[in-house]
Amino acid sequence: MASVPNLAASFDPATSPDLVKRAELSEIDASTKVPALFFLGSAVLWLLVGTAFALISSFKLHTPNYFGDIEWLTFGRTRTAHLNAVIYGWSVNAAFAVAFWLMARLSRSVLRHSGLLMIAGAFWNIGVTIGIIGILTGDSTSIEWLEMPPYATPLLFVAYALIGAWALITFRFGKSGHIYVSQWYLLAALFWFPWLYSIAQIMLILEPARGTVQALVNWWFAHNVLGLWFTPIGLAAVYYFLPKVLGKPIHSYYLSILGFWSLALFYNWAGVHHLIGGPVPAWVLSAGIAASFMMAIPVIVTGINHHMTMVGSFSALKYSPTLRFIVFGAVSYTITSLIGSLMADRQVNEVVHFTHFTVAHAHQGMYAFFTMVMFGSIYYILPRILLKEWPSAMLISVHFWTVAVGITVYVVGLSIGGIKQGLEMNNADIPFLSTTAASVVTNTIPYLLSRSLSGVLMTIGHMAFAVNISWMLLRPRAPQATTPTLFQNPPEMEVAR
């Protein structure tokens, strides 16, 4: 049960090592409370903002005159505001919170210098706010994934520098001698991101490279943000929560190491597959395609490791909200990564490049994998730092099913629509746009409508999530020990703490 730190004082440490361990964890959790709450709260607010822009953008793509005469709500801006709000607002804030919490727990040390993190958090969120307002008012750089205007990005730099410094200190003072695989991923991610971001800022904005070297820098950055920042943090969370919730060790330590190093080696070359057929040297594209195929190794290895850990425990999915979200995310990681490798094949790419298939793929990675893992992590972390249980299992259930069905409809619909769009675009006998005959553009509209439908479902899920969190924050703490909120009570299951 969620024990309070001073509870431990009344016990003799020597007689009850388990309780001491739990008290220690509890103390560590308590030390993360303020920064974790701040980052998670910001993340959820950005999720709602990003969702609103997503819905507007989605509607506009099949009904272009919807808000058509309002300049700041034109498609090119709402779509960009959506991306930046969900990436730099929701995903990065959530990633920071989960990373801090995991770092503190895994290095067995209370979170020090949380003031540093709070300052970083303030800088980050002010930076993102200014950046998104800049995009909406027409200052977008029009560089994909780096649209925030140059007056917003220095704030993000300051924030990141503080967080990097903090991470080093925490890792340095860690008590645990063994470095668990989640820590490998976290360390790598915290190191890789500033490198990627600063190179991209320098070579694209401050001192732009000439010609299509810019495109190489752009996609080296944009793809690596997914693969070397969000993916490692998502995987760190999966590697932590899967065994933790199930109460058993990860299947294979060696597979997890192999998965880590093969990801580190291959992923960072893969990004240039976004430029296949484009005006850049063919050898770079070939290298990128080869690396994309090699990504099958870390993906399959990690998939096997996670699957073998789950084997025999699938029934736990009936009870644990955390597990359900995490497993959905882990399975999506395997599927979306393998699809990604296939998309890099030149002949497949000839069809799916420039189509909605890519949009579906991006959402499968960032939502079906990363966001679902973050949801699962938040369901685990919040009760432990607030020392309160989730108020409503029903709302968690609504959240899970709306977003799970929503993202599935989204990915399946747009993938089919995208393949159709690509095949038709490559057949010049089919007009690009026509109202009298079947045309490339008009044939995508049913799939764009299915996307809006899935968007509505996911919006309902996000509202349920936000209501549950607000309710949890506002309700008073129960005076005595409580039981965790599960979908249903397991007959004989020990809930891992």
Next chain:
Amino acid sequence: MNRAPLIFLGIFFTLAFSWTGIILTNQLTYGKLEPIVDQTENKSYPEALPGLAAQGKLVYQDLGCIYCHSQQVRRPGFGADDKRGWGDRQSVARDYIREGRVLLGTMRTGPDLRNIGARQASRDWHMLHLYDPQITSKGSIMAPFPFLFETHKIVGQPSPKAIKLPAPYTAVPGYEVVPTPRAEALVAYLQSLKDSYAYPETRNVFVEPASAGKMEDKQ
């Protein structure tokens, strides 16, 4: 055993590997690509954007046109860019060296625009299309940009710049719809988009034998 330094080195070198390969190598090999001076025409190609078009490019960026329109033509035989009339030849790296910001784009919700200036040279067409795409391209899902235009009461002579709207879109009698300077700049930019010059590297490129076919689908 503390393996943190070893892990850190690995983390460092993996990213350094791709940074060297993808960024540094290419910056060194073609990051200083020069324009070609054509002795017969006494001009260098690619040409710089005229001033108004350069301003128009900023409007293109601020409205986010890139999210639906690419600016890169794939080679004949890879996709159908040539057959759709999106370009007579593939785009090459040299086409972009005068551009402060390269807007290749990765999405074709709408058609590629690398040669839109050659396909649609008419200012009037672009103005009507931007005001409301339904006027020129019925069924289009492109966003309208009415905020790039102003509706004025006609005082004295009608403005020569006013756009000629067809039947259901006409302004109230006594009023006219005039493009703002941003609309003029954007249209100048779109009209300027054409890669027609044949560089050494664009001659003798592979052309699929069967590609000698349809060219009528010029949108």
